[in-house]
Amino acid sequence: MEPAKTEEPQKVIFSAIQPSGTITLGNYLGALKNWISLQDEYDCIYALADLHTITVRQDPAAFRRHTLEAYALLLACGIDPKKSLFFIQSHVPTHAQLAWVLDCYTQFGELQRMTQFKDKSAKHPDNINAGLFTYPPLMAADILLYQTDLVPVGVDQKQHLELTRNIAERFNGIYGPTFKLPDAYIPKNGAKIMSLQDPTKKMSKSDENANASIAVLDKPEDIMRKFRRAVTDSEACVRYAEGKDGVNNLMGIYSCVTGKTNAQTEAEFAGKGYGDFKAAVGEAVAEHLRPIRERYADYIRNRDYLEQCWGEGARKAYAISIRTLRKVMKKIGFVPPKPM
Ligand code: AQP
Numbered sequence: 001m002e003p004a005k006t007e008e009p010q011k012v013i014f015s016a017i018q019p020s021g022t023i024t025l026g027n028y029l030g031a032l033k034n035w036i037s038l039q040d041e042y043d044c045i046y047a048l049a050d051l052h053t054i055t056v057r058q059d060p061a062a063f064r065r066h067t068l069e070a071y072a073l074l075l076a077c078g079i080d081p082k083k084s085l086f087f088i089q090s091h092v093p094t095h096a097q098l099a100w101v102l103d104c105y106t107q108f109g110e111l112q113r114m115t116q117f118k119d120k121s122a123k124h125p126d127n128i129n130a131g132l133f134t135y136p137p138l139m140a141a142d143i144l145l146y147q148t149d150l151v152p153v154g155v156d157q158k159q160h161l162e163l164t165r166n167i168a169e170r171f172n173g174i175y176g177p178t179f180k181l182p183d184a185y186i187p188k189n190g191a192k193i194m195s196l197q198d199p200t201k202k203m204s205k206s207d208e209n210a211n212a213s214i215a216v217l218d219k220p221e222d223i224m225r226k227f228r229r230a231v232t233d234s235e236a237c238v239r240y241a242e243g244k245d246g247v248n249n250l251m252g253i254y255s256c257v258t259g260k261t262n263a264q265t266e267a268e269f270a271g272k273g274y275g276d277f278k279a280a281v282g283e284a285v286a287e288h289l290r291p292i293r294e295r296y297a298d299y300i301r302n303r304d305y306l307e308q309c310w311g312e313g314a315r316k317a318y319a320i321s322i323r324t325l326r327k328v329m330k331k332i333g334f335v336p337p338k339p340m
Contacts, residue, residue: 009043010041010042010043011042011043011149011150012042012043012044012045012146012147012148012149012150013038013042013043013044013045013148013149013150013151013152013185014045014046014047014142014143014146014148014150014151014182015031015035015044015045015046015047015151015152016046016047016048016049016052016089016142017031017032017046017047017048017049017070017074018048018049018050018052018053018205019048019049019050019053019063019066019067019069019070020053020056020058020066020205020206021066021204021205021206022066022069022205022215022216022217023069023070023073023074023205023215023216023217024193024203024204024205024213024214024215024216025193025203025213025214025215025216025253025285025289026192026193026194026202026203026204026213027205027216028077028216028289029191029193029253029256029257030154030191030192030193031152031154032074032077032079033077033256034152034187035074035077035079035152036077036078036079038152039078039079039080039083039084040083042150044083044084044085045084045085045146045148045317046074046079046084046085046086046087047086047087047088047089047142047317048067048070048071048074048087048088048089049089049142050063050067050088050089050090051089051090051095051096051138052089052135052138052139054131055120055129055131055132055135056120056124056127056132056206057124057127067088068300068306069217069300071088071306071309071310072296072299072300072306073216073217073292073296073299074086075295075299075306075309076292076293076295076296076298076299077216077292081309081312081313085313085316085317085320086309086310086313087310087313087314087316087317088310088313088314089142091310091313091314091317092314092317092318092321093318094141094145094318094321094322094324094325095138095141095142095145095321096138096141097141097325098141098144098145098321098324098325098328099134099137099138099140099141101141101328101329101332102137102138102140102141102144102167102171103134103137105167105170105171106134106136106137106140106163106167110136110163110166111133111134111136111137113159114135114136114159114160114163115159116135116156116159116160117132117133117135120132135160136160136163136164137167139160139164140160140163140164140167140168143161143164143182144164144167144168144179144180144182144324145320145321145324145325146317146320146321146324147179147180147324148180148182149180149182149183150182150183150184150185151164151182151183151184151185152184152185152186152187153184153185153186154192155192156202158184161182161184164182165181165182168180168181168182169181171328175331175332176331178324178327178328178331179324191252191256192252193249193252193253193256194245194249195207195209195212195213196211196212196213196214196226196227196229196230196231196246196249197209197211197212197229197230197231198212198231199231199245199246199248199249200245211226211229213226214226214227214285216289216292216293217289217293217296218289220286220290223282223285223286223289224279224282224283224286226282227250227278227279227281227282227285228275228278228279228282230246230249230250230278231246232244232246232247232250232274232278233246233247236273236274238251238265238266238269238270238272238274238277239266240262240265240266247274250277250278250281251265253281253285254280254281254284257284257285257287257288258284268280
């Protein structure tokens with residue numbers, strides 16, 4: 001008799017994005033494109049991290065619009081609510097609850113060492129709030145609530161993931177196994193997209209210079225204009241080389257959207273100037289984003305469908321996360337509440 005086949009459960013992936021502005025080409029090529037392809041192989045849990053977003057002051061109307069827009073846009077990019085869990089963080093109260101608990105298992109000195117805290121404090125000296133400081137335990141709660149195996153992270157978030165593991169290990173050490181220790185997932189096609197105006201800085205949603213970033217929803221003519229104005233150098237030769245940050249960035253973007261290698265791009269533009277190259281990158285990006293923009297237009301008009309998706313997402317996320325939270329509260333010694 002053949003031995004019964006035991007199916008390995010799929011590994012759990014958790015990732016989130018902040019609705020802190022209009023989603024950029026950097027967010028898309030660096031994170032979202034990978035999120036889509038992971039859906040078939042893993043048990044994916046994706047969130048809009050709106051609680052994290054208010055660590056920097058937001059205008060209420062713009063914040064609401066960015067959140068709605070991001071939800072519809074992620075669906076348009078290919079997040080499939082039938083395959084993945086996709087919710088809005090503030091709709092699931094367990095995140096804030098576990099974050100408070102984890103605050104009490106995180107040392108002040110550990111948080112002081114976080115480079116993102118130092119960077120964001122320097123960027124917003126008029127609003128160095130406690131939430132900015134305790135951002136990492138909230139991120140740890142997001143991840144640990146779902147017994148996550150893998151977290152796709154860029155270099156900038158590595159330190160926070162290490163802290164998440166330290167907090168989880170500390171808790172498990174005191175109370176016995178409670179949290180799974182998550183590992184970093186390094187995407188096969190990781191890309192870091194730089195600002196078009198200062199190619200030594202990453203492209204960011206919250207950049208005040210509108211020409212520095214491409215929004216996924218930008219109109220083709222705006223995309224073309226921004227690429228035309230992109231900072232390059234005076235060599236006027238399309239080649240990938242150290243010190244040519246602007247050109248290297250454009251070549252990286254071109255490669256992400258066309259699949260061409262740098263050598264192929266160099267051959268394609270041999271003897272041509274930056275004008276032709278920038279126009280080609282702009283056209284390729286606009287064409288790549290066109291179907292997303294078209295699907296987005298349908299989703300954003302359909303508020304009922306969006307509400308149904310995020311309602312269902314929050315319900316499922318709560319059902320999973322409350323199990324971890326209950327376990328944590330019980331181990332610490334809280335008296336279990338009566339169901340409300
Ligand atoms: N320029 C980028 N290139 C590649 N990946 C990027 N990501 C962000 N910018 C780039 C990735 O997008 C995911 C979501 O990011 P986030 O919303 O959590 O915040 P962030 O990294 O701080 O992104 P922004 O756009 O720069 O937001 P603001 O301006 O609010 O700080 C992450 O996986 C990130 O690596």
